[in-house]
Amino acid sequence: MTDHSSKRRRFLVAGMTVVGGAGLAAASWPFLAYMLPSERARTIGGPVTIDISKLEPGQQIVAKWRGKPIWVLRRTPQILETLGTPAHRAKLRDPDSLVTSQQPAYAQNPTRAIHPEHFVVIGICTHLGCVPTFRPEVAPADIGDDWDGGYLCPCHGSRFDLDGRVWKGVPAPTNLVVPPYHYLSDTVVQVGIDPKPA
Ligand code: FES
Structure with missing residues (x-):
């Protein structure tokens, strides 16, 4: 049997601030929330601004948009490499994100993201x-x-990779949903609004 302890990754975990919502508490891995939406934004379902400046490689933060948990994961080069390997892709139902309802067109790419790192x-x-x-x-x-690392659903065991x-x-029939989002700067993401057309 292979000893996997040597190949497990270390992930930095910092202190956390819990975002309201019973569902969020179900996550057993520590998480962070740097910036919460205003009460008004939450009430009307407006865009949510998330500061990712303190996000370390391997860390994930949690925010809330329209009552739903929003995750922002900073992926390491090793994670990104694994996501593209044939052996990993062979495990997936929709490795090329062909179900278009699950992400905006600008995230229908190998990393399901505007910038692969986030x-x-x-x-x-x-x-x-x-x-x-x-x-x-x-x-x-x-x-x-x-x-290979990912998200595991505690209810019926569905598995998702670090591309969702x-x-x-x-x-689970489909990939996790990527919301509309864009960058206000290199370190600030706004969820709920698509990028401006180039
Ligand atoms: S709700 Fe996630 S596997 Fe059923």
Whole structure:
């Protein structure tokens, strides 16, 4: 049997601020929320601004938009490399994000993102709406040798990779949904508004 301890990644985890919402509490991996939307923005479902300046490689922060958890993951070069390997892609139902309802056109690309380093996604399982758990480790003992890091739904076991792409053979039918978003600067993301046309 292979010893996987040597190839597990270390992920930095900092202090956290919990965003309201019972679903968010279901995530067992620590998370951060640097900037919360104003009460008014939350009430009317307006755009949400997220400061990602303190996000370290491997970290994920959580915000809230229209009552839904929004995850922003800063992916490492190693994560990005794994997402593109044939062995990993073979595990996925829709590796090329061909189901167009699951992301804006500008995120229908190999990293499902505007900038590959930052993955922005709605943290709701596409099966029945549970909040998947952030599990970025490779081959943890409780998930299995074939796990490349991703999101695991605690309700019925659906698996998603760190692109939010669903595995084959799980209850969830489609990839996680990438919301409309754009960058206000290199370190500030706004969710709820598409980028301006070039
Ligand atoms: S709600 Fe996620 S697997 Fe059923």
